[in-house]
């Protein structure tokens with residue numbers, strides 16, 4: 543099961559709370575209030591699913607969303623230099 547961004551040690555439950563506090567419904571906006579998803583990026587599909595469904599624990603996705611299918615999930619933020 544998947545319940546967190548491993549790279550930044552943020553659970554989806556923590557991210558859900560922040561999203562609710564800031565009335566956020568998309569990954570890029572949530573990344574403006576806390577760090578997650580900017581290393582391997584594998585958690586982003588799960589976070590978007592969390593935002594869409596409210597669930598915070600997921601089975602491993604057989605085929606994670608690909609950047610070309612959902613480019614809005616993989617947009618770099620201004621000043622994000624960790625991908626360089």
Ligand code: FES
Pocket residue numbers: 546547548549550578579580581582583584585586
């Ligand atoms: S698991 Fe979230 S950036 Fe790697």
